[in-house]
Amino acid sequence: MSSNSATTAAPIDFGRYIYDDKKQGVFSVNREIFNTPELYDLEMEYIFEANWVFLCHESQVPNPHDFYTTHMGRQPVVVTRDKEGELNAFINACSHKGSKLCLTRQGNTKFHTCTYHGWVFDSQGNSISVKDRDDASYSEAFAAQDFNLKKVPKLAEYRGWIFGSLEADVVPLDEHLGDMRLFIDLLVDQSEEGMELIPGMSSYTFNGNWKMQIENCLDGYHLNVAHKGFLEITNQRVKRLGDKYTGPDIEAMFNVDLKTGSFGWDQGHALFFTENPAPEYRPLWPERENLAKRIGEARTDWMIRFGRNFTIFPNVQCTDNAVIGQFRVLRPLAHNKTEMHIYCWVPKGESAAARQQRLRTYEDFFDIAGTGTPDDVAAYMNCQDGAEGRLAKWQLGYGRGQTAMTNGANDLADELGVKPATSTAGPLTMSDETLFHASYRAWVEQMQAGQARALKKINGAKTDKAGN
Template sequence: MSSSHTETKISLDALRPPRVREDAHIGSHAAQDLVSSDGSGVDRRVFVDPEIYQLEQQKIFAKCWLYVGHESELPDRGSFLSTTMAEDPVFVVRDKEGQLRAFLNSCTHRGAKVCRADSGSANSFKCPYHGWTFNTEGALISVPRLGTVYGDCFDRHQHGLREVPNVDSFGGMIFASWDPAAPTLKEYLGDMTFYLELMLSRMEGGTEVVGGVHKWTIDVNWKIPAENFAGDHYHVPSTHGAGVDMGYRSPLSNDGYCIHTGNGHSIGTERGGAQKGDAVRTDYDGFLAEMRAQLVAKYGAAAEDFVPIGVGTIFPNMSFMDTARFRTFRVWHPRGPGKIEIHSWCVVDKALPDELKAATRQTYSLAFGPSGIFEQDDGDIWQSVQDSMKGYVGRQGRLNYEMGLGREMPTSERYGSAFPGSTSDMLMTEANQRAFYRHYASLMTDAKK
């Protein structure tokens, strides 16, 4: 009989920062803090413990705004796509008035998925189990043999699909939240909107997805890639050393920024943008130079550093990478404490010439598609992180996020008053990860609603 369940049981008190950590020793049954008050130490159990994972579903994924798609994927009335919000299957549809809606993809009769396709166009959704049919507003519009099998007692108006109460978009990015009391999307994104606008509104017409969505699974907790994309530049020379040697990427200096803007959101990049090695060269360089000049004219010389914008994470599980060669959006959908399903897209500026769209898409696939050289590097390491923490001993102790402690300042001090958030005086810092985990802890303990 296993006793590990009792030994690792966490009470909510254990999540509550700040508390002084008592040194745990292997085999200790004592509860300890999971995230230190400054975010510089994170208990390994937050990456493996099933109870903590379940709590995340309630405290984080049922509360936060989650990325569910891009407006360019839903161009017309009736356009739909299916995805998930954490583990809950949903589909997003443009209804007959053109409004974006999202529904739990579960029939109100016996729960079957009513939308079975990844994407497409439809006026209605017929459940394949017994044939109940719903329209794009989620209303139940048809029940086979209604009068015969249900008689008068059945009210189909009571059986519409469960609708996600909040759906909104910013710069083409569509988010949804299950929380009826959620702040507006703009409030949720807060100061991150400034940096998102720099990335998404560089050209007239905004952005679009090209080439559909890549989906694959790997064995890692969702927070490991989310915190990596929050601005882990320190890993590049080591994890991606081969890509640097082959000329797919320039060597990394310590010159650049990491910025966090509140609510766990952050961005970071080396100066001039990553992925600018010589192995793949396209005219995208010229396009970026043009964009840089426009932003400098608007925000001053400091803006030069923000084209491309770099990597970033919108808390909790949406990340992006805007480089000197391509741009990708991705979502780390949790599939249990030790598994994620990655959804990844290549995103381009709509007004970009077709040949550059094709070139950036190709470069994206080569670098960060499911078999991309950098994606493979990261995926392999991330799975080893997870693997090393799943055992009885491996799940004990803390991971370290102390890099750059005490070197933070308001971003405005470094870049000027237009630039919000907090930054550091160097690229390699774990300030963004600390901000991510502080926010994580505040939600898990209800310190912040």
């Protein structure tokens, strides 16, 4: 398989990477999906550079002329707010010789000056100055070309979450997000002022495939094994502090009958929820009556009583649970290397005590120097090494929860008013794995669709060349 096999080789059947027998209730993933270097470029072309991906949150570009740099697949992108406050997104490469234009993560500037030959662009991406243009002796035809920055074809936001697509022919963002809009609402509505990402982030890479991160965010099964160290620390805290301890008591969670479950959607999004054994310790607890008046009892209940972890396929994940909130943006760098940006998200304008509790619990578990994230990174590296054991092709990690799964909505989905493709409900120890199916099914669908689109373009180009 070449790095651009859609253009040079026979089409690939991407369905070969998963085994999906709905009738028998068997789902598996072939380890080649993690250990094939050539799949990386195809995933970038067909998924990350051809569908909606998360770019940034509005709190990262709040003012006119703010900018935030990121990537869409392999392509450097800058999101800007122009002088009218409108959002724009451009390929972050100078139109002269392609030097990266904005070199810092974020900032505020009316004009972006290229550090190579000094061309200048404004926050709407317009070319403002071409150094020594009058003496350039450009041909008329050359000078008539578009010197502006290349615009990202699709840009849209939902409640401050900003997404873009490098492919213009995509469904509207609302359709892509579908029911995930409700779960974004459950974060944003925690304050009348909305949510924000706390300035600053941890950035790290791990030597593992990006799909391991997609799975792990929703993997309840690893909690009391991979994070055993965290459990031991919390046990000590419970013993030492007694009633004064306000953090999560993970061990206690396994000893009470908690409602848990999951949903998976056709777009590849998935969500895992767990009833919180001690909702009164959540920073939002004192606000519950006000919340119920503002957003209703049912949503308040889901906001406070249930912790939620979710993935909006393919690159953004959020947790809002007993260990408080984390926001993750992932970027694949190779088949075996992934970059993560992680943030603490918070409701705007909360009390100092609530903010302090959120920050401390975020640092405690989620931050890269915390007690949790290094365990997950170690697990990804071990899985990536293990994936080289090519003789054992198929994984057994997608079967838990199969007989508790409903195709379509279950009672809890009905209660929320969402329409997932699959729903499960069961005890915490069931640790459902069927919710991983959604992203792999979407992976196959998007890879097949991307390949078909690429082949169509090539065939169209051949037809044009032949003059037919």
